[in-house]
Amino acid sequence: MNMKILLPCVCIGWLALLLLASQKPEWLIDIPKTWDLKEIKRFHLPPPDTSVEVFYAPEEYYNSLPEHIIYKTYPVYVAEQEPEGYLDSIRALEPEVVFDLSQIKTQEDWIKAGEAVFHWPTSFSPPYQNSTSYIDRKETDVTGAPVTPDGLYPFTHYVVKEKGQVQIGLLSCANCHTRVMDDGSLVVGGQGNAAFDPELAVFVKLFHIPFSVLKKGVYQLNYVPWAPEVSEYIMDIDSADYLDMMSAHANGTMVRQGISISPTEDAVAVPSLIGLKDIKYLDKTGIMRHEGPGDLMRYAAFNQGMDMLTRYNDFIPMGVHDYTELPKPEEWDHPFGYDAFRYNDAQLYALAQYIYSLEPPENPNHFDEAILSRGETVFKEQGCITCHTPPLYTNNQLTPALGFEPPKDHYEKYDIFNVSVETDPTLAIKSRRGTGYYKIPSLRGLWYRGPYLHSGNLAKLEDLFDPARLQDDYIPTGYKPYMVETMAVKGHEFGMELNEEDKNALVAFLKTL
């Protein structure tokens, strides 16, 4: 070919390539690596006891776990409102894989794929043979689990991984982060209000599950190597205690792996995921930093099984050989039933995109402008605005728990608001999720959340400003530990001396955020 023609062609070709590179299609993204130990050490805050060494499962171990194949899931109805022949109609369906990376081209595709991941269970029942739902109104009435007006029980899903076989799928993100509002509407990604713990108590009684199995689970979930008093307490729990404890967990609170069990606290409030994109620390104790989708991916990987493989000195919660060695995948024995699978990085990236896309429901609260204006002024006067700073209504900082003095280097590393609000320090100090801090939560969406405070002791916003809650004869309106009849809900003593008018104005304002 003539050089006079070839040269311009080559130049145009290079220019076209450069142009393409500078206008990268939106689907062509750099997916962060989830199990990157350097990043994990950066994002994970240390335990409050500095003598504790923390080791994470090695990369080879993580990569050796099989990946989830994500199929379509199907809603669960209570038996009384299940469409006739519903389960049999599902059984007749072909399994349908709904996460297919090759089909993801746009940001909307990522979000849609992430929605499938969000609803994908990580634990499955044996094939369910019955023709009607496994759950009915009698059970939901006992446990207090909410159901939508059309009979939807939105916390679990059916899956078909093999034609002809329906399984009940548990432990998806949606399990805990789906809320049925009082009007029956659903808030996906909100502070979930399933009644899993009371349900478990019902199942334990119904199927006579041996307490030895449960006791091992309590140990795995809640043992804290640096808090011997917690271990002692755990060892003393008997079957009746366990059932009472689980039954006492109000909707919106639950036992979770890594939290503590003590006479004053054995549950934690479920967080809302809506608006999470702007939040710098994850979990009540801010145990993980959140600086982008990679961190949220890591958080999901940890909380869907991997955190039970973290070693604290010599203790691995799900370890074999007296909790000292990592289990082989076939040896996984997670108390919640997580199977030994992992999400792949693309699935977790999609999940993060979906969570970032969650929008709050339309706020039905409407108040007089004068009341809201007064409420906003009270919000400023009472100093709420300092920690709960607009527009996020959090300053995205960590506040030391009562009794915890931040080490000097923490002031450089973390975002610390250097005073305690003096709530119960158990979770922050005597739990595996403990960091010595509580995250200052965002107040956005308070109206569709609750119960409030880190362990959900208060059912209503008004209760927060009730000085009676500081007294020992107070009956917590939200979650109340089974061992106590009354208890003071201490700390966060703001707005306690407001007159009724200002209190109402403040609550009205908070309900509009």
Next chain:
Amino acid sequence: MLIRSLIITLGFCILSFLSLAQEVYQVKTYEVKFLIKNAGITVEGSLEGLEAEVLFHPRKLANNKIVASIDPGTIQTGIKIRNNHLKRSDYFDVEHYPKISLSSLGFSKAAPDTILGRFVLTIKDVTREIKMPIHYIISGNSLRLDGTFTIDRLDFGLGKESFMLADEVEILLNASLERPKI
């Protein structure tokens, strides 16, 4: 001659002592307040624990002296947790710096019944010179002093830059004093 000189010198000394003694005042009541804007709302706070040494005469400005300290651990802003925060290391760090001190460098006449004082103010480990107009009322043995000055809290390492909390803090002092009867 020597004895006469001695008597005269001694007389001057006694007179001078008496005149100085008359300028010493003791604080009977006081208020130390501060005002700062937070989110557009003015927050008022106060401090207690004043210890002061006051020598004052409206016409003998060169002899005037005010040395005072206050305890930042007594800070009150109306919100208990905010008070606790202000005592911690990022604000007053009362564990390591239990006193705020103010010491006069000199005074000049500013207006009728008002003098302008130059002081060094020490908060934590930072010392800065400030100027404070002081209005006075003398009535018999009683003296009333009112002074106001402004600081930039960041100059003294009191918190960090913030779009919520103003940098400028207005400090208002007043004291009722009495001259001991001789």
